[in-house]
Amino acid sequence: MLLAIDSSAGTGVALLDDATDPAGVVLAAWHSADTRGHAESIGTAIDSVLREAGVAPGSVDRVAVGMGPGPFTGLRVGIAAARAFALGASARLLPVVSHDAIAFADARAVLVVTDARRREVYWSTYRAREEGAMSDSAAEETASRETAARRRITGPALAKPDELATAVDGYEHYVRLDDARVDAGDLGRLALAIDARGGEFATSEPLYLRSPDVTLSTPKRVAS
Numbered sequence: 001m002l003l004a005i006d007s008s009a010g011t012g013v014a015l016l017d018d019a020t021d022p023a024g025v026v027l028a029a030w031h032s033a034d035t036r037g038h039a040e041s042i043g044t045a046i047d048s049v050l051r052e053a054g055v056a057p058g059s060v061d062r063v064a065v066g067m068g069p070g071p072f073t074g075l076r077v078g079i080a081a082a083r084a085f086a087l088g089a090s091a092r093l094l095p096v097v098s099h100d101a102i103a104f105a106d107a108r109a110v111l112v113v114t115d116a117r118r119r120e121v122y123w124s125t126y127r128a129r130e131e132g133a134m135s136d137s138a139a140e141e142t143a144s145r146e147t148a149a150r151r152r153i154t155g156p157a158l159a160k161p162d163e164l165a166t167a168v169d170g171y172e173h174y175v176r177l178d179d180a181r182v183d184a185g186d187l188g189r190l191a192l193a194i195d196a197r198g199g200e201f202a203t204s205e206p207l208y209l210r211s212p213d214v215t216l217s218t219p220k221r222v223a224s
Helices: 038-053 072-089 098-104 138-144 161-167 184-196
Strands: 002-006 011-017 025-032 062-066 092-096 110-117 120-126 152-159 175-178
Touching: 002 038, 002 072, 002 184, 011 038, 011 072, 011 184, 025 038, 025 184, 038 072, 062 072, 062 184, 072 092, 092 098, 092 184, 098 110, 098 120, 098 152, 098 184, 120 161, 152 161
Parallel strands: 002 062, 062 092, 110 175
Antiparallel strands: 002 011, 011 025, 110 120, 120 152
């Protein structure tokens, strides 16, 4: 059983079961488009999906979490919640790049663009997915499928909206996906696909890509 959490844009939570289908079946999902209410909604979201699916927290053995890119305040709420839940449930923590989840379900060559605020955008580019031959079993097919993490060419990176066409090499060759939502179900499926093939997950460091809005002030020196 896998719990997926992302707060890089709005707040998304999903519970997936891979016991019968290695690709993962979404048992319950919750999403809010509010980009500032992460702290108020994350607990409710997790409780909601567990109750809807009738699953006890202790039955979750993996927690997938979106590591961004995303604004500092919202992104850290989801990461903190995922880490706390994984610790309490003795579950494995599977960090995933949030942009990879957006590209996961799209087989085309895509440019993923999300709001970074301050009149900037986050972006990542992905090559088209190569569809291989069908394997003998669903488990083998999931393990061998090329994931968005392997398809990512460039990014995540930061740019001004009007500078994106020049910042992205070969901009005209990509299908642009301007997405305000990271689907927690896709985040979970991506984590399962990476785990099945023994791939590398994202680092444990959040992808803020810039300094937080609030910084510590430098204390004044007092002369003796």
